[in-house]
Amino acid sequence: MALLDLESVHVYYGNIHALKGISLTVEEGEIVALLGANGAGKTTTLRTISGLLRPREGRVRLRGEPIDTLPPHVIVYKGIGHAPEGRRIFARLTVEENLKMGAYARSDAQGIRDDMDRVFVLFPRLKERIAQVAGTLSGGEQQMLAIGRALMARPRLLLLDEPSMGLAPVLVEQIFETVKSINQQGTTILLVEQNAYMALTIAHRGYVLQTGEIALSGRAEELQANEEVRRAYLGG
Amino acid sequence: MRTDRGSWGKVISGGLIFGGAAAFVSLAGMVEALGVREIVIGVIDLGRLLLLLIGLGAGYQAARRGIGGALTALARGLLAGAAAGVGLSALLVLASVVNLRGMFINASPTLLEIISFGRGTAGVPLVIAAGAVAGALGAVATLLPGAVRGPLGAGVTVTIVVGLFQELLQIILQEGGIRSAIRQFIFVPEGLPPRGALGVFLVVLVVSAVWRSRQPVVRGWILKRPPPQQRLVRLLGLLLAVAVALLLPLAGGLFISQVLVLVGLYTLMGLGLNLEVGFAGLLDLGFVAFFAIGAYTVGLLTSTGQYGIAHWSFWAAMPVALVVSLIAGFLFGLPILRIRGDYLAIATLGFGEIIRLLALSEALRPWFGGSQGVLFVPKPIIGGFEFSGPAQIYYITLASSVLIAFVAARLRDSRLGRAWMAMREDEDVAEAMGINLVNVKLLAYGIGGAFAGMGGAIFAVLLGSIFPHSFSLLISINVLALIIVGGMGSLPGVVVGSLFLVGLPELLREFSDFRFLVYGAALIIMMQVKPEGLWPAAMVRRELHKEEPVGVVAEEPAAVERVEA
Ligand SMILES: Nc1ncnc2c1ncn2[C@@H]1O[C@H](COP(=O)(O)OP(=O)(O)OP(=O)(O)O)[C@@H](O)[C@H]1O
Ligand SMILES: [Mg+2]
Numbered sequence: 001m002a003l004l005d006l007e008s009v010h011v012y013y014g015n016i017h018a019l020k021g022i023s024l025t026v027e028e029g030e031i032v033a034l035l036g037a038n039g040a041g042k043t044t045t046l047r048t049i050s051g052l053l054r055p056r057e058g059r060v061r062l063r064g065e066p067i068d069t070l071p072p073h074v075i076v077y078k079g080i081g082h083a084p085e086g087r088r089i090f091a092r093l094t095v096e097e098n099l100k101m102g103a104y105a106r107s108d109a110q111g112i113r114d115d116m117d118r119v120f121v122l123f124p125r126l127k128e129r130i131a132q133v134a135g136t137l138s139g140g141e142q143q144m145l146a147i148g149r150a151l152m153a154r155p156r157l158l159l160l161d162e163p164s165m166g167l168a169p170v171l172v173e174q175i176f177e178t179v180k181s182i183n184q185q186g187t188t189i190l191l192v193e194q195n196a197y198m199a200l201t202i203a204h205r206g207y208v209l210q211t212g213e214i215a216l217s218g219r220a221e222e223l224q225a226n227e228e229v230r231r232a233y234l235g236g
Numbered sequence: 237m238r239t240d241r242g243s244w245g246k247v248i249s250g251g252l253i254f255g256g257a258a259a260f261v262s263l264a265g266m267v268e269a270l271g272v273r274e275i276v277i278g279v280i281d282l283g284r285l286l287l288l289l290i291g292l293g294a295g296y297q298a299a300r301r302g303i304g305g306a307l308t309a310l311a312r313g314l315l316a317g318a319a320a321g322v323g324l325s326a327l328l329v330l331a332s333v334v335n336l337r338g339m340f341i342n343a344s345p346t347l348l349e350i351i352s353f354g355r356g357t358a359g360v361p362l363v364i365a366a367g368a369v370a371g372a373l374g375a376v377a378t379l380l381p382g383a384v385r386g387p388l389g390a391g392v393t394v395t396i397v398v399g400l401f402q403e404l405l406q407i408i409l410q411e412g413g414i415r416s417a418i419r420q421f422i423f424v425p426e427g428l429p430p431r432g433a434l435g436v437f438l439v440v441l442v443v444s445a446v447w448r449s450r451q452p453v454v455r456g457w458i459l460k461r462p463p464p465q466q467r468l469v470r471l472l473g474l475l476l477a478v479a480v481a482l483l484l485p486l487a488g489g490l491f492i493s494q495v496l497v498l499v500g501l502y503t504l505m506g507l508g509l510n511l512e513v514g515f516a517g518l519l520d521l522g523f524v525a526f527f528a529i530g531a532y533t534v535g536l537l538t539s540t541g542q543y544g545i546a547h548w549s550f551w552a553a554m555p556v557a558l559v560v561s562l563i564a565g566f567l568f569g570l571p572i573l574r575i576r577g578d579y580l581a582i583a584t585l586g587f588g589e590i591i592r593l594l595a596l597s598e599a600l601r602p603w604f605g606g607s608q609g610v611l612f613v614p615k616p617i618i619g620g621f622e623f624s625g626p627a628q629i630y631y632i633t634l635a636s637s638v639l640i641a642f643v644a645a646r647l648r649d650s651r652l653g654r655a656w657m658a659m660r661e662d663e664d665v666a667e668a669m670g671i672n673l674v675n676v677k678l679l680a681y682g683i684g685g686a687f688a689g690m691g692g693a694i695f696a697v698l699l700g701s702i703f704p705h706s707f708s709l710l711i712s713i714n715v716l717a718l719i720i721v722g723g724m725g726s727l728p729g730v731v732v733g734s735l736f737l738v739g740l741p742e743l744l745r746e747f748s749d750f751r752f753l754v755y756g757a758a759l760i761i762m763m764q765v766k767p768e769g770l771w772p773a774a775m776v777r778r779e780l781h782k783e784e785p786v787g788v789v790a791e792e793p794a795a796v797e798r799v800e801a
Contacts, residue, residue, distance in 0.1 A: 050668055052664065052667060052668065071672065071674075072667045072668060072670075073667065073670045073671055073672040073673075076668070076669065076670030077670060082668045084664070084665060084668060088662055088664070088665045090657075090658065090661040090662060090665070091661070092661060092775055092776075093657070093661065093775070100654070101654060101657075101658050101669055102669060104651075104654065104655065104658070104669050104670050104671055105669070105670030133778055149669075153669070153670065
C-alpha cells in the first residue's frame with residue numbers, strides 16, 4: 001500500500017478551479033518530485049495534503065486511511081511534516097525556538113534533543129547560530145531552518161515546497177544533497193521544485209503539473225529524457 | 237541639509253508643529269490647570285514644565301534626525317526650539333488682537349500671563365528665546381554620551397517626581413527620627429524649595445553615575461555565584477518588593493490605597509488582555525465585557541438587595557465569577573475564530589458594547605437592575621475581619637495580581653504559551669506545525685477573560701454597587717493603551733503601564749480632565765521614542781535592537797561598556 005495517495009482531487013479557491021482531478025502516489029522511502037510552471041498548482045497540492053485546504057471532490061489517503069477531512073494539526077500527528085513555501089520561519093524567534101516549535105506535536109524530550117542534534121549535523125550553520133533571531137539569518141540559512149524545523153516533527157512524509165528558491169547555485173546543490181541524505185535516513189519526501197533538473201537528479205519519480213492537471217508522470221530518468229519536459233523545464 | 241528629511245525647512249516646520257502643540261495644550265486649559273502645582277517653589281510649576289518639555293522635544297527630534305556634526309545638531313535644536321517659541325507666540329499675538337475667549341474658554345488672562353512671563357505681547361522675544369534655549373538643551377541631550385545622559389536624566393526625572401509628589405512624600409516622611417530628618421532636609425511645608433531640589437538632583441546624579449559604572453561588575457559578580465546564591469539574591473529582591481507593596485497603603489493613607497486598588501484592577505485586566513494580545517496576538521477591543529461579567533456575577537450572587545439571588549459570600553462568588561468569565565471567553569471566541577486583523581477589532585468592539593447594553597436593557601431589568609444597577613454588594617469578610625475599604629481591599633487586589641501574574645508567567649513558558657507564540661507569529665505555519673488553532677484561540681480568550689473577571693469581582697465589592705455605565709468602551713481602550721505603553725507581551729510591563737497610565741493621572745488630579753489628551757500624547761511619544769514599551773518583553777527587545785548581539789553572554793562586561801560609550 002502506498003504511503004500517500006491522492007485520488008482525483010479537486011480543489012477550488014472560491015470559484016477558481018485550482019486542482020482539476022489530481023491523482024498521485026508516493027511510496028514509502030521515495031523522493032517524488034512535483035514539477036510545473038508558476039501557478040500550476042504545486043503549492044495547492046501540498047497544502048491540500050497537509051489539511052490546510054479541503055478538496056471539494058476526491059480523496060487523500062495516508063496508508064489507505066482517508067485524511068482529507070482531518071484538521072491540519074491531526075495530520076501532523078499522523079506523520080506528515082510541511083516546510084511551506086517562501087521560508088515562513090518565525091522571524092522574531094531564535095533558531096532554537098524555531099526548531100523547538102517544529103517539535104510542538106511531540107512530547108519526548110530526549111527524542112527532541114536527539115533530533116535537534118540530527119538537524120545540526122545536517123546543517124552545521126544552524127548550530128553556530130542557535131541563539132540568533134531567525135529573521136536576521138541569511139536567505140539560505142532561513143531555508144535550512146525551515147527544513148530543519150519540519151524535520152523536528154520527525155515526519156514519515158516530508159512535504160518540501162521549493163527549498164531552493166532564491167538561493168545561490170552552490171547552496172542549491174548543498175540543499176539538494178541534504179534532502180537526499182534526509183531521505184536516505186528513512187524519511188519519504190514529496191518535493192515541489194521549479195528547478196526541475198536538480199529535482200530529477202535526486203528524485204526517484206516525478207509528476208508534472210500543468211494548470212491543475214497532471215500532464216506527465218514517470219521515473220526520474222524517463223522524465224529527464226522526455227522531449228516535452230526538456231523543452232519546457234530543463235531548458236534543452 | 238542634503239536629504240529632504242534633514243533640510244532646514246523641515247527643522248523649522250517641525251519646530252512649528254511643536255509650537256502648535258504647545259498652543260494647543262495651552263488652549264485646552266492644561267497649562268493653567270497644571271500651573272497650580274509647583275514643582276520647585278518659585279522656580280517652575282507643572283504647566284511651565286510642560287511647555288519646557290515641548291521645547292526640549294522640538295530640539296531633541298530636530299537634532300536626532302539631522303546629519304552632520306555636533307554644531308549642526310545644536311543649531312538644528314536651537315532653530316527648532318525657536319520655531320516652537322514662534323508657534324506659541326502666535327497665540328499671544330492673536331490673543332492681543334481678537335478676543336479668543338469667545339471661542340476658547342481657557343484663553344484666560346492668567347494663561348497669557350503664564351506664557352508671556354507676565355509681559356503680554358512684549359514677552360514674544362522672551363518666549364522665542366526660551367524656546368531656542370530649550371531646543372538647544374534638547375539637542376545637547378542627543379549629543380551627550382550615555383554615561384552622562386543617563387545619570388543627568390535620572391537626576392532631573394527624580395527631582396521632578398519628588399516635586400510633583402511632595403505632598404504625598406511629606407505625609408510618608410512625617411514621623412520617625414530619620415524620616416522627619418530627611419523631610420526637613422528636602423522639603424519646606426509648602427513644597428520643594430530650590431535648595432532641596434538641588435540636593436535631590438545631586439544625590440540621584442551621583443548614585444546613578446556610581447551605579448552605572450558598578451552595575452556590570454555587580455551583575456557579573458552575581459552571575460558568577462553558584463545558582464543557589466543567585467536564587468537567594470533574586471528572592472531577596474522579591475521580598476523587598478513584597479514588603480514595599482505590603483506597606484504602601486499603611487504609609488500612604490486612604491487616598492493612596494484607592495489609587496493602588498485601581499492600579500491593581502487595571503493590572504489584572506492588563507494581564508488578561510496581555511495574554512490575548514501580547515501572547516496570542518488576538519486583538520480585543522471589547523475586553524471590558526469580561527470585567528463586567530465578573531462584577532455582575534459577584535454582585536448578583538452576593539447582593540443583599542433587590543437583585544441578589546444567593547446571598548453568598550464574596551469568597552464563594554469569586555471562583556464562580558472566574559468560571560463564568562472563562563466560559564464567556566470561550567463563547568466570545570467561537571464566532572470570531574476565523575476572523576483576522578481589522579475585522580477582529582470591529583467584532584470584538586461589538587461584543588463589549590453588547591454586554592454593556594444587555595446590562596442596561598429594560599427587558600432584562602428584573603435580573604440585572606437596568607440602569608439602576610445592582611446595589612448592596614457586601615464587603616468580603618474573613619474570620620471576623622471585614623475588608624471594609626480600599627486600604628483593606630488593596631490586599632485582595634495585590635494577592636490576586638501576584639497570583640494571576642504567576643499563572644500568566646507559567647502559561648507563557650508552557651506548551652500552550654509556545655502555541656500562542658507560534659500563532660501570533662504566523663497562524664498558517666502554526667497550524668502546519670501541529671497546533672490546534674481552535675483550542676488555542678479559545679483558551680486565550682477564556683483565560684484572558686477569566687483574569688479580567690477576577691478584576692471585575694473585586695471591583696464589585698470595592699464599590700459595593702454596580703452600574704452598567706462603569707463598563708464603557710473607554711475601559712477597554714485604557715487597558716489596551718496600558719499594555720502598549722508598558723510593553724506588549726511583557727508581564728512587568730503591565731504593572732508599569734498601569735502605574736503610568738492609571739496611577740499617575742489619578743495621583744495628579746489636575747490631570748484627570750485631560751486624561752485622554754495625555755493618553756493620546758503618551759501613545760504617540762511612545763511610538764516615536766520607545767515603541768517596544770517601557771518594560772519590553774525579551775523578544776520584542778531583541779527584535780528592535782538587531783544591531784546588538786543576542787544570546788551571546790558578554791565575557792568581559794567592561795569591553796561591552798566601552799563599545800556602548
Ligand atoms: N488563496 C488563493 N486564492 C485564490 N487563488 C489562489 C490562491 N492561492 C493560489 N491561487 C491560485 O491557484 C493557482 C495555483 O496556485 P499555486 O500556489 O498552487 O501554484 P504553484 O504551482 O505553487 O506556483 P509557484 O511555482 O509560483 O509557487 C494559481 O492560479 C493561483 O493564482
Ligand atoms: Mg508554489
